Amino acid sequence: xxxxxxxxxxxxxxRIINAxxxxxxxxxxxxxxxxxxxxxxAVADGTIYLYFKNKExxxxxxxxxxxxxxxxxxxAEISNISGPKEQLMGFIHQHFLLVQENPALARVLQIxxxxxxxxIHDYRPESLWAYLRIVVEIxxxxxxxxxxxxxxxxxxxxxxxxxxxDELSVQWILSKKRERFPLEQVVHQVSSxxxxxxxxxxx
Amino acid sequence: xxxxxxxxxxxxxxRIINAxxxxxxxxxxxxxxxxxxxxxxAVADGTIYLYFKNKExxxxxxxxxxxxxxxxxxxAEISNISGPKEQLMGFIHQHFLLVQENPALARVLQIxxxxxxxxIHDYRPESLWAYLRIVVEIxxxxxxxxxxxxxxxxxxxxxxxxxxxDELSVQWILSKKRERFPLEQVVHQVSSxxxxxxxxxxx
Amino acid sequence: xxxxxxxxxxxxxxRIINAxxxxxxxxxxxxxxxxxxxxxxAVADGTIYLYFKNKExxxxxxxxxxxxxxxxxxxAEISNISGPKEQLMGFIHQHFLLVQENPALARVLQIxxxxxxxxIHDYRPESLWAYLRIVVEIxxxxxxxxxxxxxxxxxxxxxxxxxxxDELSVQWILSKKRERFPLEQVVHQVSSxxxxxxxxxxx
Amino acid sequence: xxxxxxxxxxxxxxRIINAxxxxxxxxxxxxxxxxxxxxxxAVADGTIYLYFKNKExxxxxxxxxxxxxxxxxxxAEISNISGPKEQLMGFIHQHFLLVQENPALARVLQIxxxxxxxxIHDYRPESLWAYLRIVVEIxxxxxxxxxxxxxxxxxxxxxxxxxxxDELSVQWILSKKRERFPLEQVVHQVSSxxxxxxxxxxx
DNA sequence: CATGAATGAGGCTTCATTCAT
DNA sequence: AATGAATGAAGCCTCATTCAT
Numbered sequence: 001x002x003x004x005x006x007x008x009x010x011x012x013x014x015r016i017i018n019a020x021x022x023x024x025x026x027x028x029x030x031x032x033x034x035x036x037x038x039x040x041x042a043v044a045d046g047t048i049y050l051y052f053k054n055k056e057x058x059x060x061x062x063x064x065x066x067x068x069x070x071x072x073x074x075x076a077e078i079s080n081i082s083g084p085k086e087q088l089m090g091f092i093h094q095h096f097l098l099v100q101e102n103p104a105l106a107r108v109l110q111i112x113x114x115x116x117x118x119x120i121h122d123y124r125p126e127s128l129w130a131y132l133r134i135v136v137e138i139x140x141x142x143x144x145x146x147x148x149x150x151x152x153x154x155x156x157x158x159x160x161x162x163x164x165x166d167e168l169s170v171q172w173i174l175s176k177k178r179e180r181f182p183l184e185q186v187v188h189q190v191s192s193x194x195x196x197x198x199x200x201x202x203x
Numbered sequence: 204x205x206x207x208x209x210x211x212x213x214x215x216x217x218r219i220i221n222a223x224x225x226x227x228x229x230x231x232x233x234x235x236x237x238x239x240x241x242x243x244x245a246v247a248d249g250t251i252y253l254y255f256k257n258k259e260x261x262x263x264x265x266x267x268x269x270x271x272x273x274x275x276x277x278x279a280e281i282s283n284i285s286g287p288k289e290q291l292m293g294f295i296h297q298h299f300l301l302v303q304e305n306p307a308l309a310r311v312l313q314i315x316x317x318x319x320x321x322x323i324h325d326y327r328p329e330s331l332w333a334y335l336r337i338v339v340e341i342x343x344x345x346x347x348x349x350x351x352x353x354x355x356x357x358x359x360x361x362x363x364x365x366x367x368x369d370e371l372s373v374q375w376i377l378s379k380k381r382e383r384f385p386l387e388q389v390v391h392q393v394s395s396x397x398x399x400x401x402x403x404x405x406x
Numbered sequence: 407x408x409x410x411x412x413x414x415x416x417x418x419x420x421r422i423i424n425a426x427x428x429x430x431x432x433x434x435x436x437x438x439x440x441x442x443x444x445x446x447x448a449v450a451d452g453t454i455y456l457y458f459k460n461k462e463x464x465x466x467x468x469x470x471x472x473x474x475x476x477x478x479x480x481x482a483e484i485s486n487i488s489g490p491k492e493q494l495m496g497f498i499h500q501h502f503l504l505v506q507e508n509p510a511l512a513r514v515l516q517i518x519x520x521x522x523x524x525x526i527h528d529y530r531p532e533s534l535w536a537y538l539r540i541v542v543e544i545x546x547x548x549x550x551x552x553x554x555x556x557x558x559x560x561x562x563x564x565x566x567x568x569x570x571x572d573e574l575s576v577q578w579i580l581s582k583k584r585e586r587f588p589l590e591q592v593v594h595q596v597s598s599x600x601x602x603x604x605x606x607x608x609x
Numbered sequence: 610x611x612x613x614x615x616x617x618x619x620x621x622x623x624r625i626i627n628a629x630x631x632x633x634x635x636x637x638x639x640x641x642x643x644x645x646x647x648x649x650x651a652v653a654d655g656t657i658y659l660y661f662k663n664k665e666x667x668x669x670x671x672x673x674x675x676x677x678x679x680x681x682x683x684x685a686e687i688s689n690i691s692g693p694k695e696q697l698m699g700f701i702h703q704h705f706l707l708v709q710e711n712p713a714l715a716r717v718l719q720i721x722x723x724x725x726x727x728x729i730h731d732y733r734p735e736s737l738w739a740y741l742r743i744v745v746e747i748x749x750x751x752x753x754x755x756x757x758x759x760x761x762x763x764x765x766x767x768x769x770x771x772x773x774x775d776e777l778s779v780q781w782i783l784s785k786k787r788e789r790f791p792l793e794q795v796v797h798q799v800s801s802x803x804x805x806x807x808x809x810x811x812x
Numbered sequence: 813c814a815t816g817a818a819t820g821a822g823g824c825t826t827c828a829t830t831c832a833t
Numbered sequence: 834a835a836t837g838a839a840t841g842a843a844g845c846c847t848c849a850t851t852c853a854t
């Protein structure tokens with residue numbers, strides 16, 4: 001039995017995850033069939049169950065693993081930037097950059113994930129919190145440095161910002177004519193509003 | 204034969220819609236069974252199909268009808284307020300008030316609706332746009348009056364604000380300990396950030 | 407309440423029967439809905455159950471009543487003809503004439519009736535036998551007169567003839583291009599074959 | 610674990626087809642439940658859908674596949690016979706033989722098949738035409754040889770004969786007391802009538 | 813580890829029939 | 834007698850999951 005699989009080996013789990021991202025992004029979680037994912041991953045249906053407990057576990061694994069990657073990536077980018085305002089802009093920039101470069105993943109993480117009742121009801125999305133912790137840290141640093149208003153609650157702010165980024169991303173993903181909707185401009189506008197709202201006004 | 208039905212003629216259609224809101228909010232669209240909705244509405248399963256073409260039509264009807272109500276309500280409230288800043292605060296206030304008073308409906312409108320593939324793929328959520336048009340009108344008025352920054356794109360702003368309101372609502376709905384999360388404070392914080400971000404700084 | 411119904415009155419039963427013939431001919435027995443029949447008859451769904459026990463009873467009533475009419479009609483025609491050969495030709499002619507003039511009824515009697523499991527399994531189609539008795543009587547008369555072969559079993563002959571008439575009618579009804587398939591020629595051919603087969607050859 | 614399944618690998622598809630023939634013959638197409646067929650075939654309900662697109666496809670497959678078999682069989686028999694008259698008798702004989710040996714199949718092919726609206730409306734029953742082509746070929750050969758009357762239209766004749774065979778088969782199948790109705794005699798009578806009707810009379 | 817044929821639970825929907833008016 | 838809104842039983846079909854090979 002020679003090497004037949006296009007990719008080396010052992011990556012079967014990764015192939016399944018990536019296939020799942022694509023298929024779920026295309027059809028939606030509830031309309032994505034295991035057999036679709038298996039076919040795209042070029043494995044047998046049953047093989048999926050060697051790597052994942054069930055369909056929902058795939059979704060949660062996507063979330064866990066991709067978010068972990070993203071956090072590492074974003075943290076790395078942020079660490080090269082100095083100044084809380086600049087870091088927050090960097091975060092916003094990175095977020096949209098990732099959306100732009102991984103629209104399928106973005107769609108799964110932002111829309112489809114919420115289809116899992118476990119995700120909504122029981123699951124504690126630690127990874128999402130870890131992602132947003134980046135924002136909180138920037139804000140708290142800015143507040144300590146006296147750059148950001150102390151009366152802003154970082155907890156509420158993080159969800160406001162995330163909600164805005166999320167919704168704009170969704171609208172961008174769903175948008176038929178994305179050219180009318182350049183992400184660079186979105187980055188600029190969002191940064192402008194949130195930073196103005198956050199920054200202490202020198203009066 | 205005493206009067207048993209709580210609402211003698213309270214139209215079955217309304218009963219079904221409200222039952223659907225409750226059940227879908229509880230279990231999620233895909234896990235809400237038609238028979239659950241029928242039972243909650245105290246009608247036979249088949250009766251639902253006298254009023255709605257199919258399951259998805261219930262979801263879309265909820266959206267259409269409830270959004271129409273909301274728009275009327277919010278517009279009425281806004282019309283009593285003068286000044287763009289105050290109106291925007293009023294809008295934010297109203298949004299969270301409605302969420303607080305109709306958590307099940309809020310959940311359906313904000314989370315479950317997105318489960319319908321038709322909603323995502325084909326459907327044009329005119330009602331949502333009509334709702335957000337309220338925001339756009341306030342902003343454009345403020346820009347004309349010179350109260351709001353002209354460089355803010357109302358289109359992007361509306362989605363930022365909506366995203367923030369939406370996400371905070373969701374978090375509030377999902378939040379086990381809502382007391383730690385008083386909506387009044389959320390209103391204050393969000394208004395503060397978005398208004399500061401939007402308002403022209405007098406320097 | 408003035409006279410509103412287009413037809414005098416009391417004819418509701420007849421209206422239903424005729425509506426049923428049309429609808430069943432169009433859609434087939436199992437795909438014809440009671441509500442379709444009711445609509446075509448311009449009565450309420452429930453009204454049908456004042457005249458018929460259930461859906462199957464409509465089908466059987468169509469059979470009973472229409473066959474009774476047909477038998478009277480055909481017998482009347484035959485009685486004007488003398489000579490067994492001429493009478494048999496007359497019967498064949500009448501059969502196709504009726505098919506041609508009442509294609510919907512023909513379809514129901516010949517195709518759709520067999521959809522009723524009761525018709526197939528329990529029901530004794532006396533009316534059909536009465537119809538075919540006309541054939542048997544002609545044959546037996548012919549045999550007595552020495553015109554028809556005595557070795558022909560009228561019982562088997564009646565079904566042969568009926569099968570041939572039936573099948574040709576069905577093919578004619580189903581035929582898209584009935585012009586290629588003129589019933590007059592069919593009458594001629596069928597009469598020719600069956601009469602030659604039946605008549606004593608003068609050798 | 611002894612051998613339990615009667616036909617180890619006797620392809621499930623064949624088991625399903627045969628089960629469907631039995632169940633449909635017994636209860637009629639519209640009253641035959643998929644679960645009945647599955648039970649009789651000793652497979653799960655879902656398994657049927659691995660082999661057939663839907664219920665109607667089972668019926669059409671029965672028709673296609675069984676007719677193909679029948680045509681081969683009948684052609685083989687006919688090819689051993691010389692002389693158009695003898696061949697036509699052979700055809701009639703074979704037809705009733707097959708009915709006698711496969712009453713369930715005969716019932717499905719002759720009665721139940723017509724329940725499928727697709728069969729009636731859209732479907733072109735090529736296989737049936739192929740079956741009847743055997744008759745047409747015999748007649749045309751006989752006409753060429755001068756044995757059969759030239760004024761007989763083979764197209765009309767084929768349907769007459771088929772209708773007669775069909776109706777007699779149905780009556781035989783439905784007949785409670787088949788002994789009163791011996792197929793050998795039916796063969797003889799039908800052959801006699803149709804051959805006399807078809808053969809050129811030597812006067 | 814891998815396969816993929818087989819399973820079978822379960823839901824949406826239809827529509828004949830009922831019954832309060 | 835007539836209505837037609839309401840009923841609810843029942844079936845086709847899907848698809849996540851299993852398991853013999």
